[in-house]
Amino acid sequence: MKKLAIIITILAVSGCGTTLRYTHNIEHKKCHPNNNYIYGGVTADLALMCSAVQQENPLKMLFIPVIALDLPLSAVADTVLLPVSIPKQKKIEKECECAGTPI
Known part of the structure; x- marks a missing residue:
């Protein structure tokens, strides 16, 4: 049971950057270069x-190891x-071109 909980946790946080990228509503920044x-x-x-x-x-720097672990999973x-x-x-890119906003 403990191993299953660990596996589920790992799968839940794997590719966190990618998950955030697809789940957060960023329509208001659609034509932003980043x-x-x-x-x-x-x-x-x-x-x-x-x-x-x-x-x-210092508080944000505590997350660097977590982000570093997430980096290959996001890749x-x-x-x-x-x-x-x-x-x-x-x-x-096509929508931004039509709107006259370079991406």
């Missing part, structure tokens, strides 16, 4: 790590989701 769906989870993880280091916030999840990510990214 709004990437292609490897968006990896991008989000790296941005969080950089933010923690640049701000030198795998992002790779698996490429067939979804690429068309979604192209659609957003």
